Amino acid sequence: MVELVSKIAKSLVEHPEAVEVTESETDGTTVIQLKVAGDDMGKVIGKQGRIAKAIRTVVKAAATKAGTKVVVEIVQ
Numbered sequence: 001m002v003e004l005v006s007k008i009a010k011s012l013v014e015h016p017e018a019v020e021v022t023e024s025e026t027d028g029t030t031v032i033q034l035k036v037a038g039d040d041m042g043k044v045i046g047k048q049g050r051i052a053k054a055i056r057t058v059v060k061a062a063a064t065k066a067g068t069k070v071v072v073e074i075v076q
């Protein structure tokens with residue numbers, strides 16, 4: 001899942017080298033944290049959060065297929 005989030009984020013931003021994706025496990029749920037450069041935060045979130053919601057939807061679909069639960073957080 002980390003690779004999926006990283007690939008999506010790097011294709012959206014102007015500074016792909018600044019994209020950091022980390023993964024942690026909490027109570028059986030995988031938490032993926034996405035960190036991008038400050039300039040690119042708006043591109044990852046999108047208008048009214050549409051891009052962020054789309055990223056979460058794609059990851060959730062992949063996680064459901066794999067039989068896991070994944071949460072994507074976008075952090076500064």
